[in-house]
Structures are given as C-alpha cells and as structure tokens.
Amino acid sequence: MNRRMRNALGLTLAAIAMLAACDSATDRVVIGAGDDAPDAAAAPPESPGIDSKPDAAPDLRPEQPSRGICVATECPTHYDSCPDFSDRLPPFPCQTDLRNDIENCGACGAACPLVGVVNMVSSCIDGTCEASCREDTFDCNGIIDDGCEMSLAANDPNNCGACGVVCGEGTPCVDGVCGCPAGKTLCGGQCVDLSDDNANCGACNTSCLDHQPEDAGMLPPHMTYVCAEGACARLDCEPGFEAWRNCNGSLDDGCEVALAQRDELGFADPDNCGQCGKTCAPGRKCFDTTGDGPACECSTGQTICPGPSCADLENDPNNCGACNSFCPSPVLDGTGNGKPSCERGQCGFECGAGFASCNDTMEDGCEADLLRDPRNCGGCGVQCDLGAGQPCFNGECLKKPCDEAPR
C-alpha cells in the first residue's frame, strides 16, 4: 500500500459541522434544559486543525504574549472526557462535545430523554436537550403527548401545508395546497389538465386508450390518437416507456424509433441517441448513466464497462485496470478507517481524513486517529506530553498560556 495515500489527511471539524446541522432544525421544544447548561452563545474554541502549520500559534498567544505557552491538560470550553454507559473512559480525552452529544448534553451523563411520541425526536442543541419534529411533520396543537401529529403527506384540509391553514368547505388539500390551480381539475386525488391528459381527456377517468375516434381506421405503427384540447383527436406517437418517435417524419412507417429501446448489452440506438438524429461519435455508445435518459458515452478517459456504465480504469477501485476488477481491502476486520483505492491502474488503500497507518502494517488499516491520538497527534509519531496527560485535540497537542511569566 502506498504510504503517500495512507497518510492522506484532511481537516474534519465534525463537531462544528454537526452543530451547524442542528441549527437548521425547526419547531424546537425544550425538554429538560438544566440550569447548568453551558452558555450556548459562546463561540466554539478555535480549532486550527492538523493541516495548519506546526508552528501556528494558538489563539491564546496574542492575549498573553509575555507569559509563554505551556502544556494544557484541561479540555477546551464545551469539551469533556465523558465515560460511556459502562463507565469506561473514552480512548482519547476531550472528545465529548457537550453542545451536541445526546448522551452528554451540557454535562457528562446528562442524557437527553427519549421522546416516545409520534414523529418527535430528541436532540442536543447548544448543550440543551430539545425535541423536534421529523421532516415534514409539525406539532400544530402544541400538545406534547400526541407529538408532531400533523403530517404534510396526510393532506389535512384543516392544516394544509402548514399549521392552521384551513381549506374552504368542499375544497380538498392536494400536495399541501388547497384545491387545484386554475386550469386543473381534481381527478382521483390529483390535479390534472383535462385538455391534454391522456388518462383524463375531457373528463376524469376518460382514457384515450379506449376512446380512439370511431373513424380512426388502421393506425400507422406505434401511433395513436392522443389528448388535445380535451379530445382524443391528435395522431401522435404512442406514449410510454419505449419513447417512440417519428424521426423520419413519414407516416408510412409511423413512429419507427424507440429512443428507450435497448439491445441485449443495454445500448440504445446510436443514431438517435436520446433524440431524433443525434448520432454518437465512433467509439461511443448510447446509454443512460445518470437516470436522465440516454446519451453518447463515455467521456474521454473513461471506458464502457458492463452495466453498461462508464469507468475510469486508472482511478476507480471497482474497475481498476479492467472492468469489474475490484481492489480488495487488506484490512482483516472492519473498514480500517479507509477504503481501497486505485491509482494509475494499480490497487492501493486510502486512509480516511484524519487517519493514517503508523505501525507498518495495513492489516489493521489506518489505525492511528491523528485528530485525537496523543501518540500520533497530527502525524505519525507526533507525541503530546503523555506524562502530563496533554490531550490531542483536532490534531494538535493542547496548549495554554503559562501561569507565571518566565523569568
């Protein structure tokens, strides 16, 4: 395995990212905030991260320039070393973020209570336990006992799209809106345009499939009368998955091209790729890699592989050197804090951000946690003051201003 890849590092401020994610929660309900909750307004500690320059001074230095910098053993504000359920201390100190840890919300052991009501979840936000509604549900009646009783999907005419939005008498709530917009009619719970809807042409449940004109006669191949101006009266290509098209404009052979039709290998018509007349260049095939319809593939540097799909054989660990040539993981158990990689058509193993292999074997993967491990703090072999108990925090050994100015 390539050590250069093994030592790949990246700045991960998971705690801060989580905090930001929590901030977006809506409809919060405080459920048991203690008086000892920390000041949520306080700024998070500066975390220089492991990719800062080694000599970058902590933010403490400008405040106390004359005192010098000493080893710190206390955790930064908002952080602690909380034991787990079995009262075991964590492997590395100062890794509990009291602002967003649901088991240690505001203080070690202050677990947020479980909320046993409909659609309501408990979370720790800024060190305070809060209950919030799941996505697209709301607590309209303010009663905790029935949780977030209003669901957008229910289309409740008394809470249509939001709490308290009442639709008028006889007006249904459709997709969170009262009634259908102008020009549309409610058919089977959906708002449709009766003028051009093949299943509801001119009236609800009037399908053009069985309302062809009586004088239609023998239709050209793959053509049918479709809904236009409220009647099944316009001769056009059959609607449907095959996407039939009249590419040559002639009615003699009807709609002669099925844009979505595939051959046995999964390729569509390379002379009408996604649209009439679009021809794929030599070496390219027509197929769908995105779900947005077929296109001429693959792009430069990629190879057509079974699926069909496009693969970069130089860099794709699932198609390394050849289609379907998988890169194995050397790790005996678990993920090893990384994943198999492919570089220049040869397999390797790439450590996840903040992890590295420091022990000369890849059988345990990238075993060193460079953000937290005081024996490998920010890099393999970078030791904090283990005797003093100096923690490794975000890839840096914790420091503080010295208590007394040096003589």
Added chain:
Amino acid sequence: MKSLFLGSCCVAAGLASAAACATADNSVEPDAGFDASSPPVVEPDATPTADATTDAPLDAPAVPIDCATVHFCPEAAPLSPLASLNAVWGSGPDDVWAVGTRGTILHRENAAFVAVGGASSEMFYSVWGAGAGSDPWILGSTAPYRLQRGASGFELQPAFYADYTPNPFTQARLWAIGGSSDTDVILAGQSSDAFGGITASVWGLGTSAGGELAWNQNPTVRGADGEQTDYPTLRALFARGTDPAWAVGENGQSYRRIRLETDADTPRTVWQYVPTEAYRTLESVWASGPDDVWAVGALGTIQHFDLSGAWHLQASPTAVALHGVWGSGPSDVWAVGDEGVILHFDGTSWRLATAAFDVSVVPNLYGVWGTGTDVWVVGSRGVLHRTNANRSMP
C-alpha cells in the same frame, strides 16, 4: 546506516534522468552492504501534509544523485508523467522491454530506452519473450498482444486468436503471460470463458479444432488424480526450460504444471494445487530451479518453495505490498514493491536495498528483471537501474 532520499529539482515527475546521476560526494556515509532494518528511502519531509494526497511533485532539494552510494539509480525513459510502468522483461541489456498504462511500451536498445508505438488507452500488465530475436508477448488487462518486428519497426498485433471476442462484457481480467519457448506460451488470470470453451484460469497457446492458433484451456486441479477442478484468480506465472512451471495468485494459491499419468492411455497436463503457508495474495513468482521457487505478494509476504517440497513463509523486512520478484541465481534474488521498497536475497536472508529517485514522490515499484550484472526495476514513476557503477554488489 541511514539510507537517503535523494532528490534533484527541475525534473518532471516520471522522467527519470540518468544525467542527474552525478558523482559529487554527499552526506551519505559509506555502506558495506544491505540494511536489514532501516527503511530504503527517507522522504524529504516525513510529516504527513495535505500535499500527500496530490500527485503534484513536491519541491525536492537540489541534491545531486551519487549513483555510487545507492544500489539503484534512475535511468532515463521516455515516459509520460501520467503513465506508470507495470512490468519489465528482456533477453539482454540491449533488448529490455518495459510496459505500462496509457499504451506505454518501451524498448531498451543501444543502452537507452525508446518508446515503441503511440499512446493509447490500453493498460499493459505483463511482458515476456522466448529470447533474443523472438518477438515479445505483451498482455493488456483483458487481451494478449504480440509485438511483431516488421520492416518499419515493431508493430503491436492482437493475439486474440480463435474463439476470443474483444467484448468488454464477456472479458475477464488477465494478469500474466509467460512460457518456456515460442511453442509454450501461457496466459493466466481470473477464471473465465474469455477464450471460449470451458471456464479456466490458465490458457496455453495451441491450435483449435480447425487448425488455427488458439488459447486452449489448461485445467487447474487438486487431488492426487486431479479429480477436483479449481477456479482461482492467478496473478503471476513462471516457466523456464523443462523445469515445472508455476502460477500463483489470490488467497495465497499456487499451482505447479505437471503431467498426470494416472490413466496411462490419456496422460494430461494440468496445473496442480500446491498449498502455501499464507492466504495473502501472491503477485509474482520466480524460480532458479525446481526446488528453489520464490513468490511475493500482499503485506510484504515472501514464500519459498525448497528442497522439502513445500512452501515456507519467510521473514520479510517490509510490510508493504510486494509486486515483483526475479533473480539471477539462488543467492541473488530481488523483490520490489510499494513505497520504493527493493529487497535483496543473498542466499541467507532478505534485506532492504537503497534507491535514489530523481522525483520527490516515492514511486510504487511493480516489476524487476535483470541479467545478473544489470538489474532494472520499473514502477509508477519510471525506471531504476543497477549497474557496476552502483557499489556493494551482492
């Protein structure tokens, strides 16, 4: 002894420059031999940085490379900075072939490597020839080729032969090409029916029922009578003269080619399973004789098949993946692998060798071949060469 990373600035990554091999003295202390404990190279900055995730060469110190102080030194090769060399083989110092990604085929003639053919998207992983004057065989990741010498130089010809369809949807991975002569050419790889007929992991050059050239299935079997058929993924093979040929691969599997004569009327050639001492993937195999076979692979694995008639796991001075093994004799064997690791076996033990790289990215090394006096190593950034100029010869 502390081995050194020696860098020279202003040289594009991948373009090995023999000109950088100056004779100027530097701080490397004299060395009497191979180092069993130190790493083979020391990067300029051992501290991981964000740069470690990019391909961009770091700024290397402008230290001239003294080829007299290391075991291997760069040799110039016309290689794209984006390409990698995966295999090397030759019949002599002026007939060495190195192949790799992006259609790269290099030939050493008149003491220098030259490019043969143009760039393509084909990725070559193995090269072998029957000897001087014989056209070499080159293996793409899913198809064999042969370089044919014509009036205007070498020309790469598909060697698909009968029953092979160059269809990515039915192809399977091929890993190795080798043999003992132009009439005994062998392919090995993932088990498949890529060459028609029954599923196999080894194919030998022969003729089809219609008398055309064809790759014929060679069974991989186990049991005294070969009663059980295996479908291994084989990564390497080695054959020479009348000695038994070997193939090794994933899960530490090894197979030896034998002639089964349990049924006197219908003797048949099979590759018979020989258990090894570890399940780690074996990526390369080389033998000096029927009772001296070396195989190397994942996680620094080295295994030796000896007079006892069995494979034995060897103490390895490295934990990185080893990709290539070759020797000039029982007491001069080389193995190469990731992170610039080169190992040498002197008849007693394996030790780390030293190499200078003229780019600051330590390359992964994938292939090794030599004549005895000369040894070439190829990898992700070019060619390394060991000559009489390199001191402390084994």
